[in-house]
Amino acid sequence: xxxxxxxxERVLELIAAFGAEPGAWxxxxxxxxxxxxxxxxxxxxxALAEARALDNALSLEHIPEPGPALGDAILAAAPSxxxxxxxxxxxxxxxxxxxxxxxxxxxxFASLMMGLVGGxxxxxxxxxxxxxxxxxxxxxxxxxxxDWMVSE
Amino acid sequence: xxxxSELDQITRATSGDRAAQAALVNRNMPIVFxxxxxxxxxxxxxxxxxxxxxxxxxxxxxxxxxxxxFSTWACTVALNLCRDRLRKKKPVLMDELPERxxxxxxxxxALSSQQALQGIEAKIAALPERQREALSLCALEGMTNIExxxxxxxxxxxxxxxxxxxxxxxxxxxxxxxxxxx
Numbered sequence: 001x002x003x004x005x006x007x008x009e010r011v012l013e014l015i016a017a018f019g020a021e022p023g024a025w026x027x028x029x030x031x032x033x034x035x036x037x038x039x040x041x042x043x044x045x046x047a048l049a050e051a052r053a054l055d056n057a058l059s060l061e062h063i064p065e066p067g068p069a070l071g072d073a074i075l076a077a078a079p080s081x082x083x084x085x086x087x088x089x090x091x092x093x094x095x096x097x098x099x100x101x102x103x104x105x106x107x108x109f110a111s112l113m114m115g116l117v118g119g120x121x122x123x124x125x126x127x128x129x130x131x132x133x134x135x136x137x138x139x140x141x142x143x144x145x146x147d148w149m150v151s152e
Numbered sequence: 153x154x155x156x157s158e159l160d161q162i163t164r165a166t167s168g169d170r171a172a173q174a175a176l177v178n179r180n181m182p183i184v185f186x187x188x189x190x191x192x193x194x195x196x197x198x199x200x201x202x203x204x205x206x207x208x209x210x211x212x213x214x215x216x217x218x219x220x221x222f223s224t225w226a227c228t229v230a231l232n233l234c235r236d237r238l239r240k241k242k243p244v245l246m247d248e249l250p251e252r253x254x255x256x257x258x259x260x261x262a263l264s265s266q267q268a269l270q271g272i273e274a275k276i277a278a279l280p281e282r283q284r285e286a287l288s289l290c291a292l293e294g295m296t297n298i299e300x301x302x303x304x305x306x307x308x309x310x311x312x313x314x315x316x317x318x319x320x321x322x323x324x325x326x327x328x329x330x331x332x333x334x
Binding site: 013017018019026027051055057058061062066070071077080081 | 182214
């Protein structure tokens with residue numbers, strides 16, 4: 001028994017659309033429909049018999065087999081190696097890093113980080129731009145903080 | 153190959169694993185061919201559509217997303233190819249033709265005749281295109297209503313309506329045939 005309710009009309013709709021075999025009915029409605037039919041078989045016996053007859057007729061359908069060469073032809077066109085990815089990044093990566101992107105990418109990232117840290121450390125301890133700017137402004141005038149690279 | 157998932161099979165097939173490719177073809181080629189045959193009623197054309205479907209599959213597999221079963225995807229492609237061919241053959245859409253009225257008398261008795269059942273293929277072939285698709289996928293290939301609706305790109309309710317109309321038309325057709333023989 002199931003708690004889900006289903007109407008007589010809906011069960012008849014299921015039979016009309018999917019036939020007499022409950023396995024062919026939508027899964028969510030199958031159990032309540034079967035339960036309702038078991039409870040009131042007389043309501044559905046005619047529809048079920050009619051649907052079952054058509055199900056039997058459909059089971060007699062005969063379709064020719066495809067030719068034996070079809071499978072071979074399909075397999076002959078199957079990919080033989082690694083797939084070609086369509087993404088731009090993957091394509092560029094494959095050109096730059098033919099051995100794979102993992103280690104070269106890691107090395108490039110490490111180099112970048114070393115450069116940034118080294119550059120920052122040098123800038124913090126060595127003669128900075130402030131002295132150069134002071135010399136420039138002393139020579140040509142202007143105020144510190146002014147955007148001296150932009151003319152006009 | 154039965155122990156591996158379809159996604160594994162597709163991944164292996166994509167990387168050139170011949171056994172996985174053969175398994176994928178063996179599992180799905182029959183349903184694609186049958187669906188195409190029911191639509192086109194021609195073995196050579198159904199074979200062409202089946203081959204074209206798998207050619208497209210080989211191209212699509214590297215970017216495969218496991219949103220649907222392979223068979224659902226393949227049947228969608230096959231049905232689209234069939235529709236293109238049918239459209240080129242006859243400009244009048246079958247779905248626009250009026251549906252036959254169910255005038256069946258004693259359908260159970262009528263359908264019990266073996267002679268009438270022998271013509272079931274012809275009756276299926278005479279159905280309007282969309283009804284034939286729905287019947288083929290659901291009643292004859294055992295797809296769920298959700299899978300079949302997705303394959304046909306229609307709602308589940310629309311699929312159900314197509315199925316009911318197809319079955320009603322078949323009953324009418326089979327009954328009429330028997331009545332005419334008496």
